[in-house]
Amino acid sequence: MNDKVIINDLTFYYGNNSAVKNVNIRVQENSVLALIGPSGCGKSTLIRCINRMNDIIPATRTEGDILIDGGSIYADKYNVSDLRRRVGMVFQKSNPFPKSVFENIAYGLKINGIKNKYDIETRVEKSLKGAALWDEVKDRLDDSALGLSGGQQQRLCIARTIAIEPEIILMDEPASALDPISTQKIEELIQDLKAKYTIIIVTHNMQQAARISDFTAFMYMGNLIEINNTEAIFTKPGLEMTENYVTGKFG
Amino acid sequence: MKHLNRKIIYDIILSKFFFIVGLSCLIILFIIMLFLFIEGIPVLNHVSLTDFIFGTSWYPTSDHARFGILPLISASAAVTLLASLLAVPFSLAIAIYLSELAGNLIREIIKPVIEIIASIPSVIIGFFGMVVVAPFLQNNFDLDTGLNLFNAALMLAFMAVPTIASICEDAISSVPASLKEASYALGANRWQTIYHITVPAALSGIWTAIILGISRVIGETMVVLMVAGGAAIIPLSIFDPVRPLTSNIAAEMAEAAVGGPHYRALFAIGIILFIITFIFNIIADYLSGKYKFKEG
Numbered sequence: 001m002n003d004k005v006i007i008n009d010l011t012f013y014y015g016n017n018s019a020v021k022n023v024n025i026r027v028q029e030n031s032v033l034a035l036i037g038p039s040g041c042g043k044s045t046l047i048r049c050i051n052r053m054n055d056i057i058p059a060t061r062t063e064g065d066i067l068i069d070g071g072s073i074y075a076d077k078y079n080v081s082d083l084r085r086r087v088g089m090v091f092q093k094s095n096p097f098p099k100s101v102f103e104n105i106a107y108g109l110k111i112n113g114i115k116n117k118y119d120i121e122t123r124v125e126k127s128l129k130g131a132a133l134w135d136e137v138k139d140r141l142d143d144s145a146l147g148l149s150g151g152q153q154q155r156l157c158i159a160r161t162i163a164i165e166p167e168i169i170l171m172d173e174p175a176s177a178l179d180p181i182s183t184q185k186i187e188e189l190i191q192d193l194k195a196k197y198t199i200i201i202v203t204h205n206m207q208q209a210a211r212i213s214d215f216t217a218f219m220y221m222g223n224l225i226e227i228n229n230t231e232a233i234f235t236k237p238g239l240e241m242t243e244n245y246v247t248g249k250f251g
Numbered sequence: 252m253k254h255l256n257r258k259i260i261y262d263i264i265l266s267k268f269f270f271i272v273g274l275s276c277l278i279i280l281f282i283i284m285l286f287l288f289i290e291g292i293p294v295l296n297h298v299s300l301t302d303f304i305f306g307t308s309w310y311p312t313s314d315h316a317r318f319g320i321l322p323l324i325s326a327s328a329a330v331t332l333l334a335s336l337l338a339v340p341f342s343l344a345i346a347i348y349l350s351e352l353a354g355n356l357i358r359e360i361i362k363p364v365i366e367i368i369a370s371i372p373s374v375i376i377g378f379f380g381m382v383v384v385a386p387f388l389q390n391n392f393d394l395d396t397g398l399n400l401f402n403a404a405l406m407l408a409f410m411a412v413p414t415i416a417s418i419c420e421d422a423i424s425s426v427p428a429s430l431k432e433a434s435y436a437l438g439a440n441r442w443q444t445i446y447h448i449t450v451p452a453a454l455s456g457i458w459t460a461i462i463l464g465i466s467r468v469i470g471e472t473m474v475v476l477m478v479a480g481g482a483a484i485i486p487l488s489i490f491d492p493v494r495p496l497t498s499n500i501a502a503e504m505a506e507a508a509v510g511g512p513h514y515r516a517l518f519a520i521g522i523i524l525f526i527i528t529f530i531f532n533i534i535a536d537y538l539s540g541k542y543k544f545k546e547g
Binding site: 053084093164 | 429430431432434435437438439440443447448451452
């Protein structure tokens with residue numbers, strides 16, 4: 001399998017504090033990588049480096065490099081908008097725009113140059129089906145997205161992300177604010193999405209990481225402690241620290 | 252136990268006190284309104300309602316006095332409209348710049364400066380309009396007088412900009428960062444995010460700001476008294492001198508015989524002004540409710 005994303009000796013600073021320290025990770029194409037670790041260990045900061053979302057935070061600095069399909073995303077004059085089209089992101093708290101369900105998805109298409117009304121309608125429907133939301137919202141496409149339930153809003157955010165057909169999807173604890181049934185739907189969705197996308201997901205839920213991911217990386221205090229295939233991390237971790245964390249002895 | 256009783260008594264006295272203070276505001280407001288209507292309504296003994304509102308001649312002191320206030324209403328409307336057209340885009344640009352584009356340092360400097368501008372007494376702005384803007388307009392546009400509709404609108408816009416810009420800036424700044432991040436994450440650039448996401452999400456506050464600014468423009472008296480020119484004609488050009496409702500009351504009240512038709516007519520104009528600002532407040536309420544951003 002190809003390495004879709006290669007994180008090379010990445011260090012990220014907020015001011016003078018490094019939140020991510022010399023991290024090296026390779027992510028295979030069409031796999032799911034779960035990032036686990038206690039709060040504040042740098043998981044979220046790390047995935048926000050992959051679509052350069054941290055650029056909008058002032059007084060931050062990045063060292064090292066991230067390659068996607070072999071090309072550096074920190075290269076001079078690299079177009080950040082293009083990067084974010086290729087690397088979609090789903091946030092911890094569902095954040096639909098205060099617009100209609102339809103417009104929430106159409107917005108991403110329009111700003112990416114798709115003007116044809118028929119194309120937009122087709123892709124809105126396709127992405128809603130892709131996010132397993134179509135049946136629930138097909139009769140209320142013109143209603144405000146803020147009227148949807150929390151789980152539906154989060155799936156709408158996933159639909160919005162896959163509508164512009166990225167190659168990689170970053171998920172920052174996408175199910176942490178949801179009830180068990182909504183969480184299950186999101187997890188099933190991630191399994192389906194793996195066929196087309198490379199997924200990197202941050203999660204605090206060990207069972208979730210074990211269920212949905214192919215590979216798991218354990219981080220602590222900004223350092224990558226251990227990375228392996230998920231089964232190995234959860235059944236025979238290489239380090240005692242990892243074992244203590246995945247079995248709930250600390251964290 | 253004694254201590255506790257004392258606390259309860261304090262509590263009762265204080266809550267009664269604030270109740271009375273709050274109520275007195277309401278009562279005073281009601282009395283003013285009542286007074287306005289009692290003094291103003293009898294104008295209908297001298298002129299019919301349609302002639303009053305749609306009459307085009309305002310000759311309150313001639314032998315055959317005419318009380319048509321259409322020139323005054325149209326002057327107020329024209330000045331307000333022009334001032335809004337000048338102030339709203341400018342204020343929005345300032346608000347967007349301050350909240351989305353300016354660095355922290357610049358914002359910390361400019362925001363207070365804008366709020367200080369809001370506290371300049373209107374007579375000083377009127378003075379500036381008279382002494383600086385009027386001669387400039389007169390000389391450069393070859394006009395009979397620089398005291399005219401455009402001058403008044405310009406000065407009023409200058410007064411409205413701080414109000415509108417400051418409230419708009421608050422509204423735009425309070426749009427959750429998560430919405431902007433969602434937009435950036437889809438590949439949107441800064442301008443697309445501002446135009447399609449941030450500003451629409453702040454619309455409720457922006458509308459409130461605009462209506463508050465316009466209310467201030469309609470009610471402003473001193474500036475228009477000084478720079479609008481004072482001619483009770485229906486304006487046909489933006490350089491015509493005009494006489495808005497407020498300045499008309501201020502200019503003539505001192506010379507109107509108490510209880511006479513002229514006096515009644517001036518109070519009736521007050522009623523019209525009251526109704527206009529009342530309607531604007533209702534519109535502001537409606538709009539701020541309609542676009543209210545509910546967080547998911």
